[in-house]
Amino acid sequence: MTDFTMQKDADGVAVITWDVKSKSMNVMTRDSMAELNGLIDEVLADDSIKGAVITSGKDSFAGGMDLNVLATIREESGDNPAAGLFEFTMNGHKALRKIERAGMDPKTNKGGKPIAAALPGTALGIGLEVPLACHRIFAADNPKAKIGLPEIMVGIFPGAGGTTRLVRKLGAMAASPLLLEGKLNDPKKAMAAGVIDEVVPADELLAKAKEWVLSEPKIVKPWDEKGYKMPGGTPYHPAGFMTFVGASAMVNGKTQGVYPAAKALLSAVYEGALVPFDTALQIEARYFTNILMNPSSSAMIRSLFINKEALEKGANRPAVDDQKVSKVGIIGAGMMGAGIALVSARAGIEVVLIDAKQEAADKGKSYTADYMDKGIARKKATPEQKEAMLGLINATTDYDALKGCDLIVEAVFEDVGVKAEVTKNVQAQTDCVFATNTSTLPITELAKAAKDPSKFIGIHFFSPVDKMMLVEIIKGKETGDVAVAKALDYVRQIKKTPIVVNDERFFYANRCIIPYINEGIRMVKEGVEPALIENAAKLVGMPLGPLQLTDETSIDLGVKIAKATKAAMGDAYDDAQDEVLFWMFDEGRLGRKSNAGFYAYDDKGKRQGLWEGLADKYPVADEQPDLVTVQHRLLFAQVLEAVRALEEGVLEDIREGDVGAILGWGFAPWSGGPFSWLDIIGTPYAAERCDQLTEQFGDRFKTPDLLSEMADKTQTFYGRFGPQAKSAA
Ligand code: NAD
Numbered sequence: 001m002t003d004f005t006m007q008k009d010a011d012g013v014a015v016i017t018w019d020v021k022s023k024s025m026n027v028m029t030r031d032s033m034a035e036l037n038g039l040i041d042e043v044l045a046d047d048s049i050k051g052a053v054i055t056s057g058k059d060s061f062a063g064g065m066d067l068n069v070l071a072t073i074r075e076e077s078g079d080n081p082a083a084g085l086f087e088f089t090m091n092g093h094k095a096l097r098k099i100e101r102a103g104m105d106p107k108t109n110k111g112g113k114p115i116a117a118a119l120p121g122t123a124l125g126i127g128l129e130v131p132l133a134c135h136r137i138f139a140a141d142n143p144k145a146k147i148g149l150p151e152i153m154v155g156i157f158p159g160a161g162g163t164t165r166l167v168r169k170l171g172a173m174a175a176s177p178l179l180l181e182g183k184l185n186d187p188k189k190a191m192a193a194g195v196i197d198e199v200v201p202a203d204e205l206l207a208k209a210k211e212w213v214l215s216e217p218k219i220v221k222p223w224d225e226k227g228y229k230m231p232g233g234t235p236y237h238p239a240g241f242m243t244f245v246g247a248s249a250m251v252n253g254k255t256q257g258v259y260p261a262a263k264a265l266l267s268a269v270y271e272g273a274l275v276p277f278d279t280a281l282q283i284e285a286r287y288f289t290n291i292l293m294n295p296s297s298s299a300m301i302r303s304l305f306i307n308k309e310a311l312e313k314g315a316n317r318p319a320v321d322d323q324k325v326s327k328v329g330i331i332g333a334g335m336m337g338a339g340i341a342l343v344s345a346r347a348g349i350e351v352v353l354i355d356a357k358q359e360a361a362d363k364g365k366s367y368t369a370d371y372m373d374k375g376i377a378r379k380k381a382t383p384e385q386k387e388a389m390l391g392l393i394n395a396t397t398d399y400d401a402l403k404g405c406d407l408i409v410e411a412v413f414e415d416v417g418v419k420a421e422v423t424k425n426v427q428a429q430t431d432c433v434f435a436t437n438t439s440t441l442p443i444t445e446l447a448k449a450a451k452d453p454s455k456f457i458g459i460h461f462f463s464p465v466d467k468m469m470l471v472e473i474i475k476g477k478e479t480g481d482v483a484v485a486k487a488l489d490y491v492r493q494i495k496k497t498p499i500v501v502n503d504e505r506f507f508y509a510n511r512c513i514i515p516y517i518n519e520g521i522r523m524v525k526e527g528v529e530p531a532l533i534e535n536a537a538k539l540v541g542m543p544l545g546p547l548q549l550t551d552e553t554s555i556d557l558g559v560k561i562a563k564a565t566k567a568a569m570g571d572a573y574d575d576a577q578d579e580v581l582f583w584m585f586d587e588g589r590l591g592r593k594s595n596a597g598f599y600a601y602d603d604k605g606k607r608q609g610l611w612e613g614l615a616d617k618y619p620v621a622d623e624q625p626d627l628v629t630v631q632h633r634l635l636f637a638q639v640l641e642a643v644r645a646l647e648e649g650v651l652e653d654i655r656e657g658d659v660g661a662i663l664g665w666g667f668a669p670w671s672g673g674p675f676s677w678l679d680i681i682g683t684p685y686a687a688e689r690c691d692q693l694t695e696q697f698g699d700r701f702k703t704p705d706l707l708s709e710m711a712d713k714t715q716t717f718y719g720r721f722g723p724q725a726k727s728a729a
Contacts, residue, residue: 003032006039012050013210014043019057026062028126029069030088036130037095043113044103051114051213054134055206060145061117064125067154067301070292085292089285092126092160096133097281100221109220118209120202121145124184129162131196132169135219138209139187140202147195148184155300155670157265159288164280167269168223170194171231173243179265180251223277234273244270258541258670264291295680299672302718303662307655308497310723314488316500316653318481323489325349329405329430331422332412333364333395336437339465340409342368345392346466347494352394352401361395368393371466402429407490409459411437420449427451433486435459439510440564443476443503454480459487460507462664470663473500474507497663499656501645505568508645508657509664512674513549514561515637515700516665520546521577527621528630530598530610536630541668546634547610551597555581555590574700583617635677636693636701638667639686642674646721647706654721675717678707687711 003020016039020026036054043052056062070085077084104112117131119139128149131137139145149158149166157163158179166175174194177183187199200208222228233240247266255262268287272280291297307315328344330337333355341353345368355361368389375381394401402408408430412422419436423446426434433455436446447456458474473487484500491498501508523533524547534545550558558581566573584590584597591597592605600608642661645651658673671677678686687708693701703711710720719725 001031001035003029004035004039006042008046008049009210011210011214012048013213014039014046014049014052015206015210016043016052016054017057018054018062024058025060025122026056026058026127027064027066028062028130029066030073033092033095037098040095040099040115043115044098049113051116053116053118053206053209053213054130055118055209056120058120059142060121061119061123061131062125062127063122064127064150065160067305070156070301071298074292074298082289082293086285086289089159089288090282093281093285096130096161097278099130100133100135101224102135102219104220104224109224112219114213114217114219116209116213118205119145119147119187119196120205123147125149125151125158126160126162128195129158129160129165132162132165135217135221136198136209136212137196138198138200138205138212139190139196140205141187141199142202143186143188145187146184147187147190148182149178150182150184152180152182152259152261152265154305155259155261155297156291157261157268157288159284159291161281161284163265163268164272164277164284166195167273168221168228168230168277168280171233171243172240172247172269172273173232175269176243176247176250179269180247180254180262230273235270236274240273256539256541258539258668260294260296260670261291264288296670296672299676299680300670303655303658303672303676304669308659308663311499311656311659312492312497314492315655315723317488318485320481320485323406323433323482323486325407325486325490325493327352327405327407328490329354329402329408329426331355331408331410331426332437333361334411335463336461336465337409337411338364338367339463340411340437340461341365341393342371342389342466343494343496345389348392349493350392350394352396352405354396354399354401356397358395358397361397365390365393365395399425399429402426405430406432407486408432408434409437410435411461414438414440416441416445419446423449431455433457433483435483435487437461440506440561442505443474444478447476447478453478455483457483457487458503458507459490460509462509468663469497470509470660471496471498472507472509472660472664473498474503475500476503497659499660499664500652501656501660502650502652504645504648504650505565508642508650508660511645511650512638512641512661512667513665515641516542516634517546517550517553517558518577519633519637521550521580523630523633524598524614524618525576525580527619529620529624530614532624532627532630533634534610536627537634539627540631540635541670542634543666547598548607550581551591551599551607553591554593555584555597559585580618632689632693633697633701635668636690639674639678640690640701640704640707643678643704643707646675647704653723653726654717655723675721679716679718682714683707683711683716684714 005017007015018026043049073084073088074081099115102112102115115134117134117137121142122145149162151158190196191199235244251262251266264287268284272283327350329352330341331354333353341351344351353361353364372381372386408426410422412418435457443458447453450456457479460472462468471491488498520533534547537545562578589596595601600611642657651657654675658675661667661673662669687703690701690703
C-alpha cells in the first residue's frame with residue numbers, strides 16, 4: 001500500500017504526497033498513518049533534507065479518518081477493546097507529536113526541521129488534525145473547500161490531537177463552535193478564525209510552502225515554550241472560568257445531556273487545559289477511548305456515516321442500467337412541488353413545473369427565486385446561479401411540455417380521484433416512470449390509474465423539501481426494478497438519502513411518528529403534566545416533544561388522518577387520542593398556523609409556552625408518572641412500529657429503518673435509530689419492558705412476535721439482520 005509517497009527535491013525539501021488511489025478523497029487508515037510516520041522518520045534522519053511539505057495528490061486534502069477502522073480495532077482487540085483503542089489513539093498522538101517536535105531538542109527547543117501542510121482543498125477531521133500538528137498550514141484559495149473538525153456530528157470528537165491543539169491555538173471560546181458544532185469554513189474564513197495560517201493562489205501552493213520551509217522559520221509551537229498562556233485563559237483564570245461555565249451550560253442546553261461525545265469533549269478540554277501539553281494529549285486519548293467504547297458512538301457512526309453512505313451509494317439498488325434523470329416533470333406546484341422543483345434544478349436537472357393555473361405554476365417557480373435571493377443576500381450564491389436555475393424551470397399549465405421527460409413526480413392534492421386524472425393526463429404525453437409524492441394513499445391503489453404499474457412508484461419527500469435529507473421510496477405491489485433504480489438515481493442526483501420500503505399504511509416514517517404523537521396526546525387526556533411529556537421527549541433526544549410536533553404539523557391534519565385511518569381500519573382503530581385532538585380542532589386551536597395549539601403563541605407567531613387553558617379541560621392528575629415511564633411510552637410507541645414494519649416486510653433492511661428514522665423524523669440520533677436502540681438496551685430487556693407497558697397501558701405495547709423470539713434467543717437486530725448477517729445467509 002502506498003497512500004503516501006515522498007519526493008526529495010534538489011532544494012532539500014521533501015514533498016510528502018497523500019493520494020489514496022482507490023478513493024476520490026483521501027481517508028486515513030491505520031496502515032496509512034504508519035506509512036506517514038515512516039516517512040517522517042526518514043525526513044528527520046536524512047541530513048540532506050531541510051524540511052518537508054505534506055500535501056495531497058487530489059484537489060482536496062483529506063476527508064478524515066476511515067471510520068470503519070475504529071470498529072475493526074474494537075473487534076480486533078479481543079477481551080480488552082478499550083486498551084486496543086487507547087493504544088491506537090496514543091500511537092496516533094506519538095506520530096503527530098513527532099511531526100510537531102520535528103527533532104527539536106526537548107530542553108532548548110533548538111534544531112528541528114520545518115514541516116508545512118499544503119492543502120489544495122477540503123481538509124476534514126484527521127485531515128485537519130495532521131496539518132494542525134505541522135508548523136504552518138497553507139491552503140489554496142479554493143472557496144469550495146471545507147476546513148474543519150466535524151467529528152461531533154457522528155457522535156465522536158477530534159481524537160488525534162485536534163481538540164487539544166485547537167484549544168491551545170485559539171482558546172476555548174474561539175475553538176468551541178469548531179469543536180462542539182463541527183462548524184466548517186472555507187479557507188479564507190478558516191484563516192480569519194485562526195485555524196490555518198495562509199491562503200495562497202492554488203497554482204502557487206507548493207511553491208509558497210516550500211519557500212517557507214527554506215526560510216529557516218521558527219517552528220516551536222507556543223505551547224512548547226516557557227511561559228505559554230492559553231488564549232482566553234485556563235479554567236481557573238477569571239476570564240477562562242466564565243468561558244467554561246458558559247460552555248458547560250450551552251452544551252447541556254443543546255444536547256440535553258444525551259450526547260456523550262459533547263460532554264467528553266468538554267471534559268477533555270477542561271482537564272487538558274490544566275496540565276502540560278503531553279498530559280493533555282493523554283487525557284484527550286482517554287476521553288476519546290471512553291467515547292469509542294460508548295454504544296451510542298458506534299451506533300451513530302454506523303447509522304449516520306457508514307450506513308447512510310452505503311444507502312446513498314445504492315446499497316439496495318437493483319442491477320439495471322444507469323437511470324439518471326435529465327428532465328423531470330413535476331405536477332402540482334404547491335408547497336411540495338415547489339420544493340421538489342427547487343432541489344431538482346439545484347442538481348442541474350431540467351424541470352417542467354405544472355399546475356392547474358398559470359399563477360399557481362409561477363408561484364411554485366418563485367419559491368426557487370426567493371430561495372436563491374436569500375442565498376445571494378448571504379453571499380452563498382450569485383445572481384448568475386439564480387438565473388441559471390430559473391432557466392431550468394419551465395412553469396406552465398401545458399402537459400405537452402412533458403414530452404422528453406424521463407421522470408414524473410406528482411404532488412397534487414391528496415385525493416385519489418385528482419391523482420388518477422393527473423396520471424392519465426400525464427400518460428397521454430409520456431410513458432416514463434411516474435412517481436407520486438403521496439403521504440398516505442396506497443401506491444398499489446394509485447398505480448391502477450397508470451398504463452404500466454411496473455413504472456409507477458412512490459417518492460415521498462418530507463417538508464421542507466430543501467432541508468429534509470430523507471426521501472422514502474415506496475414500491476407498490478407491481479413496481480419494477482427500473483422504477484426503483486430511477487427513483488434511487490434521482491435521489492442521488494439531488495443529494496438526498498433514500499430508503500426503499502414496501503407499500504403498507506403510512507409506509508415507514510409516518511407509520512412510526514404518528515404513534516409518537518398519539519401517545520403524547522393520550523397522556524394529556526390521562527392527566528400527565530404536558531411539560532413532563534414534552535421535556536421527557538427532549539431529554540431522551542427527540543428534537544420536538546409530541547405536542548409541539550402536533551402544533552407544527554397542524555391539528556387539522558391530525559384530525560384528517562385520524563378520520564381517514566378510522567374509516568380504513570374500522571373496529572381495529574384505537575381512537576384514544578381523538579377526543580383531545582377533535583376538541584382542539586373544534587376550539588379552533590389548529591397549531592402554529594392558527595397561532596394557537598397545545599402551545600400559546602404571540603401575535604408574531606412566536607411560541608410562548610404550553611397553553612395553560614388545556615388544564616381546564618384536561619386537569620393535571622395529582623400523581624404523575626416518573627420520567628423514564630413517560631420516555632419509554634414515547635420511544636416504544638415508535639420502535640415497536642419499526643419492528644412491526646420489519647416483521648411485515650415493509651422494511652427490507654434495518655439500516656434503512658435506522659437511517660430513515662433519524663433523518664426522517666429526528667428519532668433520538670444518539671441511539672443510532674430504533675433498531676440500534678433496541679440493540680443497546682438488549683432485546684430481552686425490551687421484551688420485558690413491553691410486557692410491563694402492556695399491562696399498565698394496553699395492547700399497543702404488546703411485544704411483536706419477532707421481538708419475543710429474538711429476546712428468547714438473546715439476539716441483536718444487527719446480529720440477525722445486519723448486512724454481514726444478510727450476506728452470510
Ligand atoms: P398543496 O395544496 O400545497 O399543493 C398542491 C398543488 O397541486 C396546488 O398548487 C394545486 O393547485 C395543485 N393541483 C391540484 N390539482 C391539480 C391538477 N389536477 N393538476 C395540476 N395541479 C393540481 O399540497 P402539498 O402540501 O404540496 O402536497 C402535495 C402532495 O404531497 C400531497 O399528495 C401530499 O399528501 C404530499 N405530501 C405533503 C407533505 C407536506 O408536508 N405538506 C409531505 C409529504 C407529502
